[in-house]
Amino acid sequence: MYNAKAVIIGIVIFVAIFSSPFWTGWIGQDYTKTGVVLPAGEKECIEDTEFMRAQHMRLLDEWRDQALREENRVYESALNGKKWVISLQNTCLKCHSNYSEFCEKCHVANSVYPYCWTCHIIPTEGKR
Amino acid sequence: MFASLVLVLLIAAIAWIGASVGLAPLFGVVLPYAAVLVFIGGMIWRMTYWAKSPVPFCIPTTGGQEQSLDFIKQAKIDCPSTTWGVVKRMFTEVFLFRSLFRNTSAEIVENDPVNKGPRLIYYSSLWLWAFALIFHYSVLVIFIRHFRFFMEPVPAPITWVETIDGIMQVGSPRFYWTGGLALVALLFLLARRVWNYRLRYISLANDYFPLWLLLGIVCSGLCLRYFDKTEISQVKIYLMGLTHFAPVSAAGINGLFFIHLTLVCVLLMYFPFSKLAHMPGVFFSPTRNMANNSRRIRHINPWNPPKQYFTYPEYEDAYRDAMAEAGLPLEKQPEKAAE
Known part of the structure; x- marks a missing residue:
């Protein structure tokens, strides 16, 4: 093998980069x-x-578009035709009132940070 | 071209059907592991194969004035004469695709006013360079972004990349520029093979197949994100199971995910044995990794057999007596040599 030293360093770097999904997962914790x-x-x-x-x-x-742009506050469920009020604060968060036990569980783990809370208030019921 | 497209669609269809008839363990567990092994093993094989190949001549491509007399200005990057120069040239090649930047297109202009007749004109053609650069950097960012599925907790730099990538805050989930740009760039790279008739003539299945395969991966990925979604927490649980060598059931994940995964696996397995191996290949190219110093340092062809030298003193030792007899001039006379 010619230039063995450089080639072996290159191969090690290559393997380190492309096996990274396997070893970086061990840095933190598992997600089951x-x-x-x-x-x-x-x-x-x-x-x-x-x-x-x-x-x-x-x-x-x-x-958001329905409520703010179309002024339509009624949503009909595709499930059973039941009518719901289009409102994050008053419909969704009425039940899903614990941010840290609900939204955050998936959103932080999957690094999804939507901009809900630039207008709305994060529900702080429970420990926050 | 169409054969390659059909092949990619066939792979996608097999993955879709396979996942829906309960072969998810095959497509979701066996195939990814096999693909990663083939990819890494294949690339190591490919790199050692290249490293074992001798380079008979000093053949760097020269794109400018070589090192000469002191008052002649050397093109240091385009015609490097030192290892450090080669490193600089390689850097610009790998990160900026410098040699593609030199791409030209030739065109014959009938009735050119300068020639008063037909004239061949070379134009700088930067489309290929621009879209190749966009594509490669987009894929790099997409690769980095996918680590949110492999790591828990997600490191802050990945979140920063996502924030910048989705900075326009279009839609929900946020539109990532790199995804769209990779698709546009791939479509350009495909269109140029189809509409440039000279290029079309020399394009083969192994040119079209990787393009269709990458298009399939990008399209299925974009669909999974923006249109026919699946629950990504579940995907992350499943992928973390794979990377921790404790596979969990992939049941309930959208079939489109298996198309995406299977196409990625096919890409990984195809990679070492195709033109895509230019990723490490650029470092093994003698035209790029050698310094243009052949006037200063002799390049020995490594496959030359060891030379049988017969030096003049040896020649004289062999024929001294006969030479003395014939009266030829000698460096050592026979009586001196006998001492």
């Missing part, structure tokens, strides 16, 4: 569950769980 605590005593959400988990950000984005 979200640890989300659902609001106790509440049975129904505006849509089903799967939809809310995957699509809530789109729903909230639409709600």
